[in-house]
Amino acid sequence: MIHTLEADGIQLDFGVRRILSDVYMKCETGKIMGLLGRNGQGKTCLMNVILGTLNSSSNSIRFDGKVTRKVKNRPDLLLYLPQFNFIPKNLSVKKVLEDFELPAADLEQRFPEFNSRFDLKVNQLSGGQWRTLELYIVVKAPSRFAMLDEPFTHLNPIQIENIKQFLLEEKANKGFLITDHMYTHLLDISDTVYLLKDGRTHLTNTVKDLEELGYIRVGY
Numbered sequence: 197m198i199h200t201l202e203a204d205g206i207q208l209d210f211g212v213r214r215i216l217s218d219v220y221m222k223c224e225t226g227k228i229m230g231l232l233g234r235n236g237q238g239k240t241c242l243m244n245v246i247l248g249t250l251n252s253s254s255n256s257i258r259f260d261g262k263v264t265r266k267v268k269n270r271p272d273l274l275l276y277l278p279q280f281n282f283i284p285k286n287l288s289v290k291k292v293l294e295d296f297e298l299p300a301a302d303l304e305q306r307f308p309e310f311n312s313r314f315d316l317k318v319n320q321l322s323g324g325q326w327r328t329l330e331l332y333i334v335v336k337a338p339s340r341f342a343m344l345d346e347p348f349t350h351l352n353p354i355q356i357e358n359i360k361q362f363l364l365e366e367k368a369n370k371g372f373l374i375t376d377h378m379y380t381h382l383l384d385i386s387d388t389v390y391l392l393k394d395g396r397t398h399l400t401n402t403v404k405d406l407e408e409l410g411y412i413r414v415g416y
């Protein structure tokens with residue numbers, strides 16, 4: 197069965213500044229939805245409104261058509277990879293995996309750089325490894341959907357290709373909403389791409405659409 201996550205009717209203002217006014221987004225299990233937008237257009241705010249960690253004057257967040265509030269309390273529905281590190285730095289890799297009931301062997305098979313690193317504390321990992329571990333948890337822990345805020349940041353090109361392959365395989369198990377400034381990587385793996393601009397989402401299909409909307413300049 198395909199499950200859906202939809203968000204619309206969102207109005208978000210900070211003082212006199214309107215950040216979000218005309219958003220419509222739909223994610224489905226089995227698919228990757230990419231969200232692009234220039235700095236400050238409201239991508240992170242939108243994710244936080246969906247989660248319910250940021251209050252907006254109005255919003256409608258629906259799972260399978262049913263309005264759901266306080267999504268942050270429903271990890272079975274949605275998990276979130278924020279831009280900042282969320283795993284406490286003093287926990288060992290082993291303990292983190294145990295807490296999420298995820299097998300160490302699977303992490304090591306997928307990301308061999310964790311070989312012999314399970315006893316290390318998270319803050320003894322490199323920044324990229326710390327980020328990879330967090331992403332692995334959000335992707336693998338059971339939930340219908342996962343939102344990833346800049347998953348490619350801090351990662352080298354080989355890690356990025358590995359993560360892209362990982363996400364393409366794991367979308368069989370959940371739906372993803374991903375935002376990142378590395379738009380070519382996002383376009384490579386996304387089934388649907390929205391551009392957030394001036395408070396509203398634009399469904400885009402091609403690089404030309406992104407150029408016409410002023411997000412990229414091709415040919416310079």
Ligand SMILES: Nc1ncnc2c1ncn2[C@@H]1O[C@H](COP(=O)(O)OP(=O)(O)OP(=O)(O)O)[C@@H](O)[C@H]1O
Pocket residue numbers: 210215233234235236237238239240241242
């Ligand atoms: N708590 C807040 N109070 C006032 N303004 C805020 C607050 N949080 C975010 N903003 C503003 O809202 C706008 C959208 O921020 P947001 O972080 O969602 O942008 P973004 O699209 O994720 O940007 P980036 O790509 O740089 O991460 C920005 O102009 C930001 O300064």
